[in-house]
Amino acid sequence: MSAIIEVQGVIKDYPLGKLSVRALHGVDLTIARGEFTAIAGPSGSGKTTLLNLIGCVDVPTEGTVVFDGAVTSKLSDRELTRLRLEKLGFIFQSFNLVAVLSVFQNVELPLLLQGGIGNDERKKRVVDILDRVGIGKYIGHRPNELSGGQRQRVAIARALVTRPKLVLADEPTANLDSVTGGQILGLMKELNQQQGVTFLFSTHDHRVMELAGRIVQVQDGRVVDDGKQGKTPTSASAAAPTPAAH
Amino acid sequence: MSLSPNILGALCALVAVASPLAVAAPTDVPQPGVLGGPPGGGAVPGEADLVQMLKVVDDRQANTGDYRSIAYLEQKEKGKADTAFEVVFYRRDADDKLMILFTKPKTEAGKGYLRVDKNLFLYDPTVGKWERRTERERIGGTNSNRQDFDESRLAVEYTPKFVAMEKLGKHDVTHMTLSMKEGVDVAFPTVELYIDKDGNILKREDKALSGKLLRTTYYPKWNRIYSESKKGDVYIPGEIRIFDEVEKGNSTLIQIRETDLRPLDANLFTKAWLESKSR
Amino acid sequence: MFALVRLLVHLGLQSLKAHRSKTLIVGGLMTFGAFLVVVSLALLESVERGTRQSVVESISGDIQIYDKLAKDKLSLFGGFTFGTEELGNIPSFNKVKDAIAAVDNVRAVVPMGIATAGVKSPGDLDHALDDLRKAVDVGDRSQIHDLSARVKSIARVLLEQQAKQAAITETAASSESKVLLERALSDELWADMDRDPGGTLDWLESKLGPLGEQGNQAFMRLVGTDMPTFEKVFNRVRIVEGTAVPPGARGVLVGKSLLDKRLKFSVAMFLDLVHNERTKGETIATSTVLKETLQKAQRASPRIAYLLPPREVPAVKDALAKELAQPPSTELVPLLSSFFQMDDANFERRLKLFYDVIGPRIQLYPFKVGDTITLSSFTKSGYLKSMNVKVYGVYTVQGLDESIIAGALSLVDLVTFRELYGQRTAVLDDELAAMKKSAGIKEVDRGTAEADLFGGDDDIAVTVKTVEGSGVGTGSSDPVIEKVVRDEQMTFDQNTVGDGLVLSIAVMLKDPSKLRATLAALSKVCEPLGLQAVDWQQATGFIGQITLVVRAVLMTAIFILFLVTIVILNNSMVMATLERVSEFGTLRAIGAQRGFVNAMVVFETAVLGFLSGLFGAGLGVAFVTWLHGVGIPAPADLLQVVFGGPRLYPTVEASNVVAGLVATLIVGILATLYPARLATRVQPVVAMQGKD
Incomplete structure (x- = not known):
């Protein structure tokens, strides 16, 4: 059980005018390789803050976040950015693709940023991952020519093309209809089960809860349940078997 | 006259007699x-x-007769060095004739003015040319005028x-x-x-x-x-x-000096005479 | 790495496409900026080349050297102190010549000095009487005949004028003139002419003479120089008539435009003026100025009548009568009067007739090539100096034949120049001091003059004795004047001409582009010699400065334009950046460094800048090429010198295009600095907020 993320005694304050607001009141959390974990909690619970810290886009005010052995608060912005590039993948609820780039170019981008990968190798990896997420046919299209679900597939491909240690998905299904959403989640579960990609979700979607192996409950800036004991059943919902990928 | x-x-x-007395007298009247x-x-x-x-x-x-004097002319101009001339000038009032001959400095010697009737001519021997000038001519470029040398005809x-x-x-x-x-x-x-x-x-x-x-x-x-x-x-x-x-x-x-009232050459007041002076 | 750059370029291009209107506005501005830079630099450099040609290659050389202690600045074409500049002096050209010629890049060294002299053209009557006296002296019967006829013609014209005047007001003076003129036309007088020419001439000169027109004086600005060297070095000087002044000869080369615009026969000058204006598009019918000029020509036309030798009159009358469709028996003066009633229909024809028929038969110019003229100058010594000088030829500056400024300088040999410049010598000073001493006058101050002169007790009138002397009435007590040496020395030793005074030295360079460096080197050499060196722009005063002024104005205008562009560009980029916050945030989140985001913004503008720069520069090149084909006319005479001719044919150099591109790029990058910084400040956190 190798931990990718170790959150220890993390406190996060935000300045608000002359005052500061405490978003996290001392959080401990560990995420291990291969997990398919959801972080749940109402708005304002500190869930987003926690995700920011885990995603290395922010650093704690007190305490440490250790990502794959590196203490994030000790890293420079340059090093943190590099870390994100190489070891993290992001999936956003609004897909956040670069509109002026083709599907291929969008997915290629992180590899280019990484550097040190030859033209052919790059091409191969992009084509492979696009096929894997089932969007190979649209390799030359622009995002605006694709449906929401297709775009999210591209986003997943982009997140995975660098073979990251952890993929963070922030409300990935929020802008998708229920059918497409289910397909996307299915894809991600597949990747998790077949290739061992570690996923960490921030979500309200109950289907994620059902698919997740662990649910972390956050409330009022604290982890009230770190889900190690097993899942607490959420509202019962008939999770219909998902039809074939769109 | x-x-x-x-x-x-x-x-x-x-x-001649009265002048010393005149000075002493009151001059209100x-x-x-x-x-x-x-x-x-x-x-x-x-x-x-x-x-x-x-x-x-x-x-x-x-x-009534002829007249000859020597004159020294000194010209001061602002910002420039002084220039000076020495001339001999001749008059025959009976005929309305005037001749001015430049004698010094060496560079000006031989130049001259000749007035005949209403004409004033200027001669330069270095180029052998005569030129007609006007009444307003400044003699030698000084502030002096022909009439300063000529007979007085104010009346x-x-x-x-x-x-x-x-x-x-x-x-x-x-x-x-x-x-x-x-x-x-x-x-x-x-x-x-x-x-x-x-x-x-x-x-x-x-x-x-x-x-x-x-x-x-x-x-x-x-x-x-x-x-x-x-x-x-x-x-x-x-x-x-x-x-x-x-x-x-x-x-x-x-400054005018050495006046001579004796008769002058008959043909003095001619272009030929002035030209001959410098040949 | 290269792929990354390609990506950035691609991103830039795409972004530009996405924001069409913004791209067009900013791109348009930058295109205009590049266009402006290219065109103005091309024009400016063409003008500088033009001025260079006009000035450098015709008189000033690349660099001028003159006395360090000069009170005034050197201004070859005349500053505002016409002819009275104090330029100090260089006592001996030969002493400094070698040191100057030894400096690297110096091709030639030419001594020169500027003086102003007047050349007089006497009135027609005086001229005729002068010539008549000369003819009488040598006994040239045919000349005597012609000139007597001329004098009579003039007298006739004067009599007509007097009659017209008398019709309006009768004065004692005018009736006196009538008597004199009638005598001048009488047969008795001319009979006396054969008998006693001297006496008759005296009478003519003193009685008839004052009735004639006054002569006038034209001022010539003279450049004294070593003529053979000058001719070799300044090869834009073109002799259009006559020859160059031979080595060792005293002579003058007169500027053609001076002759044509100041000294020419007045009627011809008036016609020339009308002709020039008509070629520029003016018409007699619509221009009061041209009508008045033609009237002046008509009023002066009687002069033609008496300037024509009598045997030429029939041919002229025939030609005029034919043109005017009048009987050939008509008198010349009325024919002339009708002839000069010109309009647009007949002008060109009559102009041609004038120059074909009348021009060759009269003296169009007060002197011609080969004549000896008298130049008079108020020298630095304070005295007037006159000198006879032979006119060897007439010159213009190639390409500037029409400009008065080009021909404004006449070239004269150094020996004549030195005489006319007339430095004050110690000998003269000594002589004046002696004169002053012997006169023994006391100085009097203007302010206290009256008190000083009239406040004393001395008598005003003092008795003096008349001068005694031997002999009666022969003026033998006159001071003796030494024989005056007529300045007929028309030659001098060419080899020694460099030993004397010059006022300035023109330096021609082998490679003009190295002017700055050579100027610095020359200044070092000049300093211990008591001299200073200036470039041609400074030496030609106002004219040389024109290009500097134009350059300054242009650069300021361009600078302002670019400032405005930067501001506008900056604004629109900032707005764009703010719009794309989530995009930048995302990229940062997925691992793009700050530098990458920065580069994105900068590249976008760089690409736009590069493309607009190319386009603008291209337009600029096309425009200048078109101007080159058409030529820009010089509306004023002064601009002809600056244009190097009546029209400017600008060319565009590669450096101008590069400047345009570079300027646009720099503007673009400067404008992006702030927005790019903004972009990098976007926190990756922003991406996580998500859109709703």
């Missing part, structure tokens, strides 16, 4: 001098009186008007304004003339037609010389100081 030589002769003697002064001493002289005065002034300077050329009896230094002077007569070509259309009681011009201010003051001339010294042909004295300015009133700081000094 209407005043008879006798009176002139007598008056010359009078002046214009002393009857050569000019006669206005009768009673208080009334303003009329035009006829003034014309008479001018005639006296002209006559004193006139000579003929101007109409006088009385201004006031004034004082110039220690001398009482009659101040009158002269206006150019019609059809006459002179260098200065308007002249403020200041003459002493003997008829010597002490000061004159030369003005343009517009009234602008062009130059102020002082005659602090007059030479009196006896003329055989005139049977009387001829008065010649010994020193003339001309101050430029337009280009302030410019002035010309003329």
Whole structure:
């Protein structure tokens, strides 16, 4: 059980005018390789803050976040950015693709940023991952020519093309209809089960809860349940078997 | 030349004797001098009186015969080095002729002016050329004018008007304004003339037609010389100081000496004569 | 790495496409900026080349050297102190020549000095009388005949004028003139002419002479120089008539435009003026100025009548009568008067007739090539100096034949120049001091003059004795004047001409582009010699400065334009950046460094800048090429010098295009600095907020 993320005694304050607001009141959390974990909690619970810290886009005010052995608060912005590039993948609820780039170019981008990968190798990896997420046919299209679900597939491909240690998905299904959403989640579960990609979700979607192996409950800036004991059943919902990928 | 030589002769003697006395006398009331002064001493002289005065002034300077003098001219100009000339000038008033011959400095020697009637010609021997000049010519480029060397014809050329009896230094002077007569070509259309009681011009201010003051001339010294042909004295300015009133700081000094009233060469006043001087 | 750059370029291009209107506005501005830079630099450099040609290659050389202690600045074409500049002096050209010529890049060294002299053209009557006297002296019967006829013609014209005047006002002076003129036309007088020419001439000169027109004086600005060297070095000087002044000869080369615009026969000058204006598009019918000029020509036309030798009159009358469709028996003066009633229809024809028929038969110019003229100058010594000089030829500056400024300088040999410049010598000073001493006059101050002169007790009138001397009445007591040496020395030793005074030295360079460096080197050499060196722009005063002024104005205008562009560009970029916050945030989140985001913004503008720059520069090149084909006319005479001719044919150099591109790029990058910084400040956190 190798931990990718170790959150220890993390406190996060935000300045608000002359005052500061405490978003996290001392959080401990560990995420291990291969997990398919959801972080749940109402708005304002500190869930987003926690995700920011885990995603290395922010650093704690007190305490440490250790990502794959590196203490994030000790890293420079340059090093943190590099870390994100190489070891993290992001999936956003609004897909956040670069509109002026083709599907291929969008997915290629992180590899280019990484550097040190030859033209052919790059091409191969992009084509492979696009096929894997089932969007190979649209390799030359622009995002605006694709449906929401297709775009999210591209986003997943982009997140995975660098073979990251952890993929963070922030409300990935929020802008998708229920059918497409289910397909996307299915894809991600597949990747998790077949290739061992570690996923960490921030979500309200109950289907994620059902698919997740662990649910972390956050409330009022604290982890009230770190889900190690097993899942607490959420509202019962008939999770219909998902039809074939769109 | 209407005043008879006798009176002139007598008056010359009078002046020679009286002048030291005249200085001591009070000068509030214009002393009857050569000019006669206005009768009673208080009334303003009329035009006829003034014309008479001018005639006296002209006559004193006139000579019936020939005339030759040497003059030294010194020109000062603001911001430049002084220049000077020495000239010999000749007159034959009977024929209205004037000749000025430059003798010094070496670079100017041989140049000359010849006046015949209304014509003024300038000669330069270095180039062998004669040139027609106008009444307004500045002799040698100085502030002096042809008329400063020539016979005095104020009564003929101007109409006088009385201004006031004034004082110039220690001398009482009659101040009158002269206006150019019609059809006459002179260098200065308007002249403020200041003459002493003997008829010597002490000061004159030369003005343009517009009234602008062009130059102020002082005659602090007059030479009196006896003329055989005139049977009387001829008065010649010994020193003339001309101050430029337009280009302030410019002035010309003329010193006249070595006057010779004996007859001159018959053909002196010709172009050929001047040319021969430098060949 | 290269792929990354390609990506950035691609991103830039795409972004530009996405924001069409913004791209067009900013792109348009930058295109205009590049266009402006290219065109103005091309024009400016063309003008500088033009001025260079006009000035450098015709008189000033690349560099001018003159006395360090000069009170005034050197201004070859005349500053505002016309002819009276104090330029100090260089006592001996030969002493400094070698040191200057030894400096690297110096091709040639030419001594020169500027003086102003007047050349007089006497009035027609005086001229005729002068020539008549000369003819009488040598006994040239045919000349005497012609000139007598001319004098009579002039007298006739004067009599007619007097009659017209008398009809209006009768004065004593004018009736006197009538008497004189009638005598001048009488047979008795001319009979006397044969008998006693001297006396008759005297009478003519003193009685008739004053009735004629006054002559006039034209001022020539003279450049005294070593003529053979000058001719070799300044090869834009073109002799259009006559020859160059031979080595060792005293002579003058007159500027053609001076001759044509100042000294030419007045009627011809008036016609030339009308002709020039008509070629520029003016018409007699619509221009009061041209009508008045033609009237002046008509009024002056009687002069033609008496300038024509009598035997030429019939041919002229025939030609005029034919043109005017009048009987050939008509008198010349009325024919001339009708002839000069010109309009647009007949002008060109009559102009041609004038120059074909009348021109060759009269003297169009007061002197011609081969004549000896008299130049008079007020020298630095304070005295007037006159010198006879032979006119060897007439010159213009190639390409500037029409400009008065080009021909404004006449070239004269160094020896004549030195005489006319007339430095004050110690000999003269000594002589003047001696004169002053012997006169013994005391100085008097203007302010205290009256008190000083008239405040004393001395008599005003003092008796003096007349001068005694031997002999009676022969003026033997006259001072003796030494024989005056007429300045007929028309030659001099060419080899020694460099030993004397010059006022300045023109330096021609082998490679003009190295002017700055050579100027610095020359200044070092000049300093211990008591000299200073200036470039041609400073030496030609106002004219040289024109290009500097134009350059300054242009650069300021361009600078302002670019400032405005930067501001506008900056604004629109900032707005764009703010719009794309989530995009930047995302990229940062997925691992793009700050530098990458920065580069994105900068590249976008760089690409736009590069493309607009290319386009603008291209337009600029096309425009200048078109101007080159058409030519820009010089509306004023002064501009002809600056344009190097009546029209400017600008060319565009590669450096101008590069400047345009570079300027645009720099503007673009400067404008992006702030927005790019903004972009990098976007926190990756922003991406996580998500859109709703």
